[in-house]
Amino acid sequence: MELFINGEKVNIPNEVKTVAMLLQHYQLDQKVVIVELNEVILEKAQHQETRVTDRDKIEIVHFVGGG
Amino acid sequence: MLKIGHYEFTSRLLLGTGKYPNFDIQKEAVAVSEAEILTFAVRRMNIFEANQPNFLEKLDLQKYTLLPNTAGAKTADEAVRIAKLAKASGLCDMIKVEVIGCQKTLLPDPIETLKASEELLKEGFIVLPYTSDDVLLAKRLEELGCHAIMPGASPIGSGQGIVNPLNLSFIIEQSRVPVIVDAGIGTPSDAALAMELGADGVLLNTAVSGANDPVKMAKAMKLAIEAGRLGYEAGRITKKRYATASSPMEGMSIG
Numbered sequence: 551m552e553l554f555i556n557g558e559k560v561n562i563p564n565e566v567k568t569v570a571m572l573l574q575h576y577q578l579d580q581k582v583v584i585v586e587l588n589e590v591i592l593e594k595a596q597h598q599e600t601r602v603t604d605r606d607k608i609e610i611v612h613f614v615g616g617g
Numbered sequence: 618m619l620k621i622g623h624y625e626f627t628s629r630l631l632l633g634t635g636k637y638p639n640f641d642i643q644k645e646a647v648a649v650s651e652a653e654i655l656t657f658a659v660r661r662m663n664i665f666e667a668n669q670p671n672f673l674e675k676l677d678l679q680k681y682t683l684l685p686n687t688a689g690a691k692t693a694d695e696a697v698r699i700a701k702l703a704k705a706s707g708l709c710d711m712i713k714v715e716v717i718g719c720q721k722t723l724l725p726d727p728i729e730t731l732k733a734s735e736e737l738l739k740e741g742f743i744v745l746p747y748t749s750d751d752v753l754l755a756k757r758l759e760e761l762g763c764h765a766i767m768p769g770a771s772p773i774g775s776g777q778g779i780v781n782p783l784n785l786s787f788i789i790e791q792s793r794v795p796v797i798v799d800a801g802i803g804t805p806s807d808a809a810l811a812m813e814l815g816a817d818g819v820l821l822n823t824a825v826s827g828a829n830d831p832v833k834m835a836k837a838m839k840l841a842i843e844a845g846r847l848g849y850e851a852g853r854i855t856k857k858r859y860a861t862a863s864s865p866m867e868g869m870s871i872g
Contacts, residue, residue: 577667592705610662613683
């Protein structure tokens with residue numbers, strides 16, 4: 551499956567079916583990250599149930615140092 | 618006590634988390650500053666380097682209130698999106714609205730700041746807009762319902778200190794919500810002056826992170842803000858043109 555994550559085209563195994571599984575795939579499941587799927591911001595509780603499908607546009611953001 | 622929305626804080630120093638030499642120094646600087654509010658930015662993650670260290674993970678989040686900013690936004694819509702992303706972390710409901718209108722001066726765009734603040738208030742955020750030292754704009758932001766007003770002392774990261782103490786004092790006098798002087802602070806005396814003018818708090822980053830010894834500067838800022846606040850509460854003497862003796866003139870044993 552082809553996804554666009556943070557503006558980059560990436561290939562993901564088809565076993566990855568949900569946002570939670572996608573985060574596990576990238577070993578981000580224990581991190582503080584926020585996910586936006588096709589311009590819809592997801593609450594953390596929605597990660598388990600939200601499905602990812604071919605050609606989805608995903609943003610994965612986090613907190614960095616700033617003033 | 619500094620009250621912002623439903624929050625109460627003992628410390629009046631709000632500390633930024635950008636540009637420290639390393640995480641160890643940063644952690645110690647944060648600790649000695651005794652700041653309770655820490656600002657962060659929201660950025661894309663490098664998903665291919667999941668193990669890169671992140672300062673947030675090194676903090677006891679029970680001890681700190683996160684104040685994410687909308688830095689990077691040039692429009693109200695961009696700021697609102699960044700704020701919503703930050704809130705979706707489930708870690709915070711406060712937002713520093715920062716909509717930059719000029720890349721050279723990094724001065725805030727007043728109209729977009731006002732629009733973003735209005736929208737975020739409707740969405741239930743605790744809204745702290747970073748604004749210029751314009752007195753009427755500060756008033757308009759307060760009238761919208763912003764929970765604190767954060768006028769800049771001088772351009773972000775410039776270390777020029779308070780370039781317009783008169784405007785700042787007008788903003789402080791008129792405001793019924795906390796006024797936090799944000800940006801441009803260079804030295805402890807700048808921070809103390811802000812507090813002596815009656816500011817409710819000071820937000821700074823580069824003054825500490827860019828100092829030769831950030832940990833020592835963090836301590837200096839903490840003390841300066843406490844000293845400035847105490848001075849404000851104590852009430853300064855009025856300035857006089859000529860001297861007034863401190864020692865009595867009666868009972869002199871000469872003449």
